[in-house]
Each structure stands twice: as structure tokens, then as C-alpha cells.
Amino acid sequence: MKELSVENLLGIKYLTKSDVNLIFETADHFKEVLNRPIKKVPSLRDITIANLFFENSTRTKLSFELAEKRLSADVINFSASQSSVKKGETLIDTVNNILSMKVDIVVMRHPNVGAGVFLSKHVDAKIINAGDGTHEHPTQALLDSYSIREKLGTVKGKKIVIVGDVLHSRVALSNIFALKLQGAQVKVCGPTTLIPKHITSLGVEVETNLKKALEWCDVANVLRVQHERMDIKYFPSTREYTQLFGINKQILDNLGKKIVIMHPGPINRGVEITSDVADADQSIILNQVENGVAVRMAVIYLLAQQIKR
DSSP, X not given: OOOOSOSSBOOGGGOOHHHHHHHHHHHHHHHHHHTSSXXXXXXXXXXXXXXXXXSOOSHHHHHHHHHHHHTTOEEEEEEGGGSGGGGTOOHHHHHHHHHTTTOOEEEEEESSTTHHHHHHTTSSSEEEEEEETTSOOHHHHHHHHHHHHHHHSOSTTOEXXXXXXXXXXXXHHHHHHHHHHTTOEEEEESXXXXXXXXXXXXXXXXXXXXXXXXXXXSEEEEOOOOGGGOSSOSSSOHHHHHHHHOBOHHHHHTTSSOOEEEOOSOOOBTTTBOHXXXXXXXXXXXXXXXXXHHHHHHHHHHHHTTOOO
């Protein structure tokens, strides 16, 4: 049986193209399972998974938990706001206490960059990075690429523009790694203050004119403006940001072609994207959410196959 080349999913930059193809092939199988009357398989009946979320999350946490339960794994959940972390307990102590309960896989979201890598060096369990600070969000990038593949047949050769707050986005970096690995052309578009200075070293181009970016692309992946990560003002006002970088129906109608619209959520409706665009037939936002369960089932299943009993 085929196996992933990695022992943990810490970031897209650690994966090979064969890994991505294997995850997608496995996700295809699980997507078929999810459309059956009985949406559950007994694959991981002997596996226990801990979801450790040190940051708030709705979609990602629910998606992982559902994926784990569809695979018949035992699941325990941890929220930092209701834990001994508030009393000064360290990350390693917290996780080791959980592992003492015989946990096999840890799914972790953490506000600090590299938290997953750090943990993988100190605990004996498979680690899945569910988002580390502004660094990577690998399963989001995988489900985004999977959704593009599903909609357009392939990722290779497609022109993808990532629009918005690239600077604070872990989704953007993971998407760039995943899309480039699969042979897509990638541009980023947003205010210069929200574009990392060295982003072109990753093989992407920068376009600050939204109209030109949309005329170029096949797919626009629109990012949320992350006000909670901003300690200074990166643009004069939300109104000005929306005028220059918000995507509305009029802009799309004037393109003369139909592009695919994506958004990793949560959406600031009326800021980075209007409701009539988010809900349009060219939007695959809800497909992304649906595919997230199948892709996460695939990642968990493939890592679990490496656990020695």
C-alpha cells in the first residue's frame, strides 16, 4: 500500500507531489463514502485522536471532528480557554498529559509559528498542523487545491490569484506551496502593506490592481482581512479597502469571462466579497467546506496507517 513520505502533516512545504496525489486519491474514495446513506467506515476503530485548539476555530475544528468520527476514531477535544494552560501549564506538559491517556494522533491549532514542528520533536504521536500563527494551514490548502481540481479538472497550468490580506494569512502561504507544487501559476493581489516583502522568492508574482489580476486568472481565492492580527493600520479605512480590493458582482460581470471564486472563511460579507458573489453559481465556497471533511479523512487515515501496533 502507498504511504505518505512524511510522519506528520506539519506544512505543505514538507510534502511531495506524490503525497498530494495520494491524499487526493484517498479523499476521492472518502467523498464517495460521505455521499452514501451510511457515511461512516470502521477504518480507525482502534485510534484515539485529540483535537487541541489553542485558538478559536469553528469550521476547521468541526471539520476535523466530523472527519475523525466518520472514520470511527475515538475523539477528545481540548480548548485552551477552559484548560490548565490558563494556570501556566506548558505546551509539552499539556500534550504529554493528554498522551498519557494513550492518544495516537494530535490535531493542533496554535497561535505561534512552528508550534507543530516543536511538538513533533517532543511527543510520541502523529501531529497534524491545523494552523500555526501566520505560518501554514496545510489541510486548508489541500482542500482548496482539491476543490480547484474538482471544478476545473486539474490544478496544473491554471492561473490562481490570491486576493487580500496575504501578510497575516497562513492559508496564503500553504496555498502558494500547494499550487506551485502542482504546476499552477500563482499571483497575489492586495495593498502593498499586506503583501510580504519577499513573496516573489516563492515564485509568485505581485499585482496591486484587482481588475488586472481578475482578468488574468482562472480562479480567485479571496482572503479575509484579519483585523485581529493587526497591531497597526495597514490601510486608511475598511471602506477604501473594499473600494480597491473588494470583489462585487459588477467587477465580475465586466470581466467578459467567468472565473471561479473561493474563500477559506470566515467571510466578512461586504468587505472582501459581497453576498451576491459569495452565493453565486461561480462560487465554490460551500464545496470547499464539503471537501474539507473528505480531505481531512484522507490525511488522518494515511497517517494512522503508519502507527505501529
